[in-house]
Amino acid sequence: MSHVITLNSATLRESAEKGGCGECQASCQSACKTSCTVGNQVCENEKN
Amino acid sequence: MIHKFKLKGHNIALDVESGAVHLVDDICFDLLGELENGLPGEDCPQGIKDKLSQYGAAELDEAYGELYRLCSAGLLFSEGDYEKYAGTLIASPIKSLCLNVAHDCNLRCQYCFASTGDFEGARSLMSLETGKKAIDFLIEKSGGRKNLETDFFGGEPLMNFALVKELVAYAREKEARTGKRFRFTISTNGLLLNDEIIDFINKEMSNVVLSIDGRKTVNDRMRGRIDKSGSYDSIVPKFKKLVQKRGGKEYYVRGTFTRRNLDFTEDVKHLHDLGFDRISVEPVVSEGEEYSITEGDIPEICAEYEKLMDFVLEADKSGKPFTFFHFMIDLNSGPCVIKRLKGCGCGNEYVAVTPEGDIYPCHQFVGAREWKMGNLNDKSFDSGKKREFAGNNIYSKPECLKCWAKYYCSGGCAANSARYCQSLKKPYKISCELEKKRLECAIVLAAEKAGPKEV
Numbered sequence A: 001m002s003h004v005i006t007l008n009s010a011t012l013r014e015s016a017e018k019g020g021c022g023e024c025q026a027s028c029q030s031a032c033k034t035s036c037t038v039g040n041q042v043c044e045n046e047k048n
Numbered sequence B: 001m002i003h004k005f006k007l008k009g010h011n012i013a014l015d016v017e018s019g020a021v022h023l024v025d026d027i028c029f030d031l032l033g034e035l036e037n038g039l040p041g042e043d044c045p046q047g048i049k050d051k052l053s054q055y056g057a058a059e060l061d062e063a064y065g066e067l068y069r070l071c072s073a074g075l076l077f078s079e080g081d082y083e084k085y086a087g088t089l090i091a092s093p094i095k096s097l098c099l100n101v102a103h104d105c106n107l108r109c110q111y112c113f114a115s116t117g118d119f120e121g122a123r124s125l126m127s128l129e130t131g132k133k134a135i136d137f138l139i140e141k142s143g144g145r146k147n148l149e150t151d152f153f154g155g156e157p158l159m160n161f162a163l164v165k166e167l168v169a170y171a172r173e174k175e176a177r178t179g180k181r182f183r184f185t186i187s188t189n190g191l192l193l194n195d196e197i198i199d200f201i202n203k204e205m206s207n208v209v210l211s212i213d214g215r216k217t218v219n220d221r222m223r224g225r226i227d228k229s230g231s232y233d234s235i236v237p238k239f240k241k242l243v244q245k246r247g248g249k250e251y252y253v254r255g256t257f258t259r260r261n262l263d264f265t266e267d268v269k270h271l272h273d274l275g276f277d278r279i280s281v282e283p284v285v286s287e288g289e290e291y292s293i294t295e296g297d298i299p300e301i302c303a304e305y306e307k308l309m310d311f312v313l314e315a316d317k318s319g320k321p322f323t324f325f326h327f328m329i330d331l332n333s334g335p336c337v338i339k340r341l342k343g344c345g346c347g348n349e350y351v352a353v354t355p356e357g358d359i360y361p362c363h364q365f366v367g368a369r370e371w372k373m374g375n376l377n378d379k380s381f382d383s384g385k386k387r388e389f390a391g392n393n394i395y396s397k398p399e400c401l402k403c404w405a406k407y408y409c410s411g412g413c414a415a416n417s418a419r420y421c422q423s424l425k426k427p428y429k430i431s432c433e434l435e436k437k438r439l440e441c442a443i444v445l446a447a448e449k450a451g452p453k454e455v
C-alpha cells in the first residue's frame, strides 16, 4: 500500500538550470497591483 | 524545509526547496510531525515508534521507508542552493513600465491608494511628449530584453485616452525598428468605456483589468462618483460588452475587499453570476481607517478563503468554471526559481512614471518623494536606488528566508513593507498571513484537480 502520492517532481530545482532569462512579465503587470504573487505568473522562456 | 497542512480532507506536504508536493496519509503526516528537521537515518527511530503507538510497527516502518525514498530522491527535506542566482539580479534591464497617464479620476473610491486620483499632488494628465520619452526610456533601458510591458494606469487612464492611442501607435512603430515586442495592459474603472474604446482595448491590450468590487451595495459604498452616486449601474453593462467582444483574450474583473465585506465570497459569486470567468478580489491596502483590515481579522479572512475555494470547486462541477487570480498555481511549471527569488522586480525591472515624468520604483510608491528615482525631462536616474531594489530579494529578508511560501510569494510587496514596516526588508504581517492561506488553498485546488484523494 502506498502512503504517498507525489503530484509533481522537483520542478523548482529543474527550473534553475534553464531559467533566469528575464523575459516574463512583472507580477504587478498581471492583475493585482497590490501584492506580490510571483508563483502564478507564466514563464515565457522560448527555450523551455 | 517542508510545510505540511491539512485542508479539505487532504494531508499535504510541500517540499519547499524542490517544489515537490505530496499527498500523504495520516501515518506519514504524523511521522512528519515528529521529523521537523528531516529523517535521521534509514530506519524509523524507536522513540518515534513509541510515540506513535496508535499505529503498528510494521506500518510505521513501511511509511517511514517511503518518506526515506523521497528524501533520497531530493523530493523531501531537500536543500536549495539558489543564493548564487541572487547576485545576478543587479544588472537586470528595465523591461516593464507603469504609465500613470492621468493623475485624475472620475471616481472617488474611498480606499484608493492614489488618494482619489491625484496621488497627493495636483491633478494632471501626461503630455504626449512625456509619454514618448517614457517609451524611449523603456526601450533604451531594456538592453537585450525582447518582451517589454507597458501598463496604462492612473488615476483613471481613460481620462487620457487620446494619449493611450497615440502611445500605442508610437510604440508599435518602434517595435518594427528595434525588434522589441510591446505588450500593453490597462486598468480602468469603466465609466468612460464606449464602443470605440472597447474595440481599441480588445485589439491592442493583452490584458485589461476592470475594477468592480462585487455586489452593487458593496461596490457603490466604496466606489462612488464625485457626487457620491455609485458606479455599478454604469459599468456593469460596459464590462459585459467588453468581455463578450474580447474573444477569449485575457482580462480580469478586479475588486477590493475591506473590513466591511469580509464575506467577499459573496462578491466573487456575484461577479461569477454576472458571467465573468476571470476574477480577482484583493484585500484593501490601508491602515488606520474604519474599513482597514487588522490582524484580528486574519482568522475570519482565512475561513472566507476556504469558502471561496469551495465555491471554485462547486463552479467547476456545475460546468461554469472560473479562474480566481490568487488561487492560480502551476505545480508542474510556472516561473523559474530565479524569477521566484527576486520577487516583483519593483525599482529594478519595473518602474512607474508620473504625468510630470517622475520615475518611481512602482505605482504604489508614486508620490512618496523620498523614493523618487529620477525624471524623464532632466534625464536623471538614480542607479543607486535601482541597485538597492535589485538587492531586495528573499535572501535579503531574514523572515522570508525562513518562510515556506518564499518561492510563491517571493518576499512580498516592497511598497507595503516601506509604508507599514518602514523597511524594504521587513514583510508586512497581514499580507503574509493572507498570502500563505491563499497558497494553501491553491495547492489544495491543484490536488483536487489532480484526481483521487485516497492515499
Ligand code: SF4
Binding pocket: A018, A019, A020, A021, A022, A023, A024, A042, A043, A044, A045, B334, B335, B336, B337, B338, B339
Ligand atoms: S521567462 Fe521563464 S525562465 Fe525566463 S525569467 Fe521568467 S520564469 Fe524564468
Ligand code: SF4
Binding pocket: B397, B399, B400, B401, B403, B404, B405, B406, B407, B409, B410, B411, B412, B413, B427, B428, B431, B432, B433, B435, B436
Ligand atoms: S513576504 Fe511574508 S509570506 Fe512572503 S515570503 Fe516573506 S515572510 Fe513569507
Ligand code: SF4
Binding pocket: A028, A033, A034, A035, A036, B344, B345, B346, B350, B361, B362, B363, B364, B365, B412, B413, B414, B415, B416
Ligand atoms: S512593490 Fe508591491 S505594488 Fe509595487 S510592484 Fe512590487 S508587489 Fe507590486
